[in-house]
Amino acid sequence: MITTEEKTRKKFNSLKKHYDKTWDPKHHTLHVGLFSSKNDSLSKSFLNATEHLINKVNTSRTLDSRSVVLDIGCGTGQTLIDICLKYHCKGIGVDISDEMIKEANKKIKLINSKPSNLTAGILDISFIRSRASNIDKKLAKQKNTITHIISQDAIFLIPNKSKLFSNLYELMAPGGVMVIADFLSNETTKSLNNNEAQLIKELVNWDNGLSSATYKRILKRLSFSNIKIEQKNEDMVNTYKKLAHQMDEIVANPSRAERDLKNRYLSIVSAVKSKKIGWAFITAHKGYTPKVLVAGTKKYSLGRTIGNQLKNAGWDVWLYSRSAKIVSKKLWHERVCNINSASSVKTLLKETSDTHVIIFSADPGNGKGDLENLTVNGIKDLISTKLSGSLLLLNALLKNRPTHKIKLIWLAGKPTAKHKHLINYSVSNSALLSLVSEINRHYQDIFEAYYLNTPLISPSTLGDAYINTYGQELKKLSTPPKAVTEKVLDIINGKISPGLVNVNYGNNQDL
Structure with missing residues (x-):
């Protein structure tokens, strides 16, 4: 029987070429954007969201050459690469998609092959294709060493979120920080009508989300501390609305898959506006005894x-x-x-x-x-x-x-x-x-x-x-x-x- 994670893997492998063309053709970004104004382009909003996440990470625990950053659902690795280039730290990127990891490895190979980068030292980043449910085994040697964990719109795809956060807590160094951007829901997607639920599931294979209250309960039960949730629903609406509009501009003769993508984007806009799903930045710390x-x-x-x-x-x-x-x-x-x-x-x-x-x-x-x-x-x-x-x-x-x-x-x-x-x-x-x-x-x-x-x-x-x-x-x-x-x-x-x-x-x- 094919697991939910395996379905997600196949879905993102098959849709990657469409995402690359219609989301962020330059960096192949695949996450919600932040808008400083409604006139911001999608590419600007994606940069804003990444900068906002990095600032939260660095404010919570300073990034430097001793930091070890783990990116869950790293996609093509651009955010992790940006962090490691700026702060000269070590990075580990994990994603379920073969195609995403393949491109991430191409990026890091290209960067490390340039003489201008060699003078500053080779970027120490490993990209790993893995299911989230297997991360404790894949990263067993990293227990208690990860200083920073980041994730952009990936954890909502993972079926057993409690197990994932338990494993992440074990991997984190004492005093470590986790900053993630993630989809939220009203406990489950049951509040969506059948058509909305089906369209969203077809888009991202999501059928079991967490509300902000549930997020806090799970993280608190696992001993995370200083948990903060910053809701950004309006930015989610703007992102998917602009994506749907961009589909019309970029794709002259859309394929059936691309027409379906546009309908799914609009279904997310509708679901967010009716307060059935949302988007937020979540920050949590692993406490420690000095x-x-x-x-x-x-x-x-x-x-x-x-x-x-x-x-x-x-x-x-x-x-x-x-x-x-x-x-x-x-x-x-x-x-x-x-x-x-x-x-x-x-x-x-x-x-x-x-x-x-x-x-x-x-x-x-x-x-x-x-x-x-x-x-x-x-x-x-x-x-x-x-x-x-x-x-x-x-x-x-x-x-x-x-x-x-x-x-x-x-x-x-x-x-x-x-x-x-x-x-x-x-x-x-x-x-x-x-x-x-x-x-x-x-x-x-x-x-x-x-x-x-x-x-x-x-x-x-x-x-x-x-x-x-x-x-x-x-x-x-x-x-x-x-x-x-x-x-x-x-x-x-x-x-x-x-x-x-x-x-x-x-x-x-x-x-």
Whole structure:
């Protein structure tokens, strides 16, 4: 028995040549247009609709070189190609029609063969012929990686829409956005009279639509959030009215198929005017729990203090250290990691690659001291503790090419004007501050780096150890962890620009 999807495939394969001639001869567009005025041509309205969709996508979640865009019902691929050309992102187009995918692949091959495009890099777009019901299998390797999903007048053709949206939710990366233009109905096409229903079914094989209320219920049940529906029925009327008129202008001696198309266009105009069907842009987001990776697991470590604050704010907190004990609770995890071991860092990032913030605790280790007491092992330990781990973790992150921007925060002491016995510590801090500056200079599309100029903190594991070594009178000069935590929260909430961030030291300006 032939499935509904297979019928749709055959219908669009057979009608493609007629659509190409009577819709958009240049780009072979096949979706409703948006009219800034009734005088807009069809080709202008199609461009308006695509621009409107792209703007909605980019406003909801910024498109950039790390984005992965999936186009459901991509047709000949023009919208996806336009997005990838403009934002240099990766694209995946899926359509049920063999003929549509064939033309899409021809387009991308032609574009990538032009020398002018090769200098900017080959467009990374894959076009796949597939049924929507099979998309979870076709794109199994893309689970949790798709940052943006788009679709223009295609989803209404799919029989099991709930299953499709469930599969799309699984494919989307946390924080991903879906923006689609689609036909709507009053629950089902039963409200249409027999003649209208038959004509529309013959045109697009549509016999089971969703109302705006049903759309919202399905998406909400699947955990989509921030769902918005923008109705554009008048634009649907103008599109099909102009298409019917254009048939008379373009086709001198219409074939039977072309005469049928004109009658079906007019039937859609009638159905929209009587409020039986409609057209809208639908926006929905995949919610996420932001994840933070923090150095420090000891009872009074600054990392643990910051972690507790972020957990209370709803963050998924991951602490790491060499001496950690494995903990896995809701919104709280602790992991063993030797930050100076590439393999240990790699293991840590397998669980935390989707983190949004990484907080480094750049403590002095055993390498602090004055020049008179300098030792080779002390220098090595200082470099290992302060710099090597940071560089290894950055290297691992870049190899995985994160799909979102990551805030990097180093908790480190004042880089200059320290006591004599901290001169080596001061030198390494200056190197770390230079690293932060260079990250913001060369990798601003991936990272935001911050050097948080922390004072002597007490109570804290390292701060109290320092006080015990150099005198209890320093306790009076210390700053509570709250001062640093507040600055960290300001950074995370976007209140502070990347670079050097000072904490109010009080009287301990040389510590």
